[in-house]
Amino acid sequence: MPYVRATDGVRLHYSESGRRSGPPVLLIQGLGADKQMWNLQRFALASKYRTIALDNRGAGRSDKPYGDYSLEQMARDAISVLDHAGVDTAHVIGASMGGAITEIIGVRHADRVRSLTLACTACMHHPWRKELLAEWASSAMENGMGSMTAEAARWVIGPRSFRRLAPAIGWMGPLAFARPPHAFAGQVAAILSIDDALADELSKIDVPTLVIVGNQDILTPRGDSEDIAQRISTAELVVISGAAHGLMIEHATTFNRVMLEFLGRAEQAFRTVGVEQHDAAATAG
Numbered sequence: 001m002p003y004v005r006a007t008d009g010v011r012l013h014y015s016e017s018g019r020r021s022g023p024p025v026l027l028i029q030g031l032g033a034d035k036q037m038w039n040l041q042r043f044a045l046a047s048k049y050r051t052i053a054l055d056n057r058g059a060g061r062s063d064k065p066y067g068d069y070s071l072e073q074m075a076r077d078a079i080s081v082l083d084h085a086g087v088d089t090a091h092v093i094g095a096s097m098g099g100a101i102t103e104i105i106g107v108r109h110a111d112r113v114r115s116l117t118l119a120c121t122a123c124m125h126h127p128w129r130k131e132l133l134a135e136w137a138s139s140a141m142e143n144g145m146g147s148m149t150a151e152a153a154r155w156v157i158g159p160r161s162f163r164r165l166a167p168a169i170g171w172m173g174p175l176a177f178a179r180p181p182h183a184f185a186g187q188v189a190a191i192l193s194i195d196d197a198l199a200d201e202l203s204k205i206d207v208p209t210l211v212i213v214g215n216q217d218i219l220t221p222r223g224d225s226e227d228i229a230q231r232i233s234t235a236e237l238v239v240i241s242g243a244a245h246g247l248m249i250e251h252a253t254t255f256n257r258v259m260l261e262f263l264g265r266a267e268q269a270f271r272t273v274g275v276e277q278h279d280a281a282a283t284a285g
Contacts (some may be wrong), residue, residue, distance in 0.1 A: 004084035005057055006057070006077045013061035014054035019044040022050060023267050024087045027053040029132075030096025030120075031187050032152070033178070041093070041248060044256040049263070052090070054081045056098070058183030062108045064184055065104070068189035071097070075104040082112060084238040089270075091263055093117040096220065097191055103198060103228075106205045108259030115266035117259060120217055121246050122224035123231065129219070130192055137188040140181040148184070155219045156245045200232040208266040209235040212258060214243025214251065236262070248256040 004012050015035060018025075025045055027038045035053035039148060040050045054072055055062040063070070077078040082090060091114045094102030099121025106116045122129075209232050213225035229237040231237060238258050243251040 002084065003061075003163050006080050008073065009061045010057050010065055010077070011106040012054060012057065012077055012081060014052055014085070016050065016052050016085065017042050018049050018051045020050055023263075024085075024090035024271075025049045025051045025080060025081075025263070026082060026087075026090040026092045026100050027051060027054075028092065028094040028098035029056065029059070030094075030098045031058075031191065032184060033095075033147075035178075036060070036128060037095075037249070040252040041256060041259065044252075045258060045263075049091075050089070051084055052081060052087065054078060056101075056187070058187050059179050060182075064180060064183040065186070067186060068193065069186040071101055071104055071190045071194050072108075072191060074197050075108060078105060079109055079112060080248060088131045089114050091115045091117070093119070093259070094121065096121055096245065097187065100194060101192065103202060103205075106207070106209070107198070107201045110204070110207070113207050114264065114276070115210070116205065117210040117212065117262065118225070119212045119255075120214065120220050120225075120229055120247060121228070122220045123202055124196045124224075125192075125194075135189050137185040140184045144179055145179070145184065148181075157250070163224060174215040199227070202228065203233070205232045206234055208262070208269055210238065210258070210262040210266075211235050212238045212240065212247070213253070214240045214245065214247040216242060216244045217247070219245045271283050 002014060004011055029037050034055045045051050056078060057069060058064045076248055089112055092102050092105055099118040102116055102118055103123060106113055136148050139151055198284050211225045211229045213222050215222055225237060230233040240247055240251050240254050248255045
């Protein structure tokens, strides 16, 4: 499985699956998750798309340096992965923190993007969410990842699923998060340090954009997604009934259907633009 060095020397891990000749899809996970959390989507994409899933710094098999992280740097990490994989442009899908990273890629690296999918994410801070994330980081550092995961589960898992999964949360926590406390706290610091000015820059995005959220998401509520969709002129908003923050797992069938339908339209639009540009160049020549 390939590794690549980020612009600051951190070693990043990623893996590829699916159809090698298919349109590239880059998958970026959120706080407390590695690339394995995309497995249900990678399976759904495999027949038509080339999927590239990375472990963000601090997660999975990527390096876990000490100190605060930066979402801007993590966006550059994703670009380094695309470079190493030999991919010029990709459909970029990000969830939660990965959605914020995807927003940055859409603004800072627009020439590398075919489309954006922003799942269960936000573009601005709420004071209550900043306090909550800071509490999670403190809990992880003081009490360990298992304790923090138990606290966070109610914010991530829908109420029906939580009742069913509650007995397993304690021992699944460290496995699901797959990172030491200092790395988790570093990613929290990255989220907390992002400037709300990013929201004002979303209007620069002009590629097809899917904004998708569950109507039971209490960590990044529907209003956050509505705000993003209003700021991006090319965005479409999809709300999945009964889904919470972990909608790509709890409601994978619906999520994957919406994702695949959107990617099909977005790839067609990308190819149409390419043909138009080719024709215009030929006419000018």
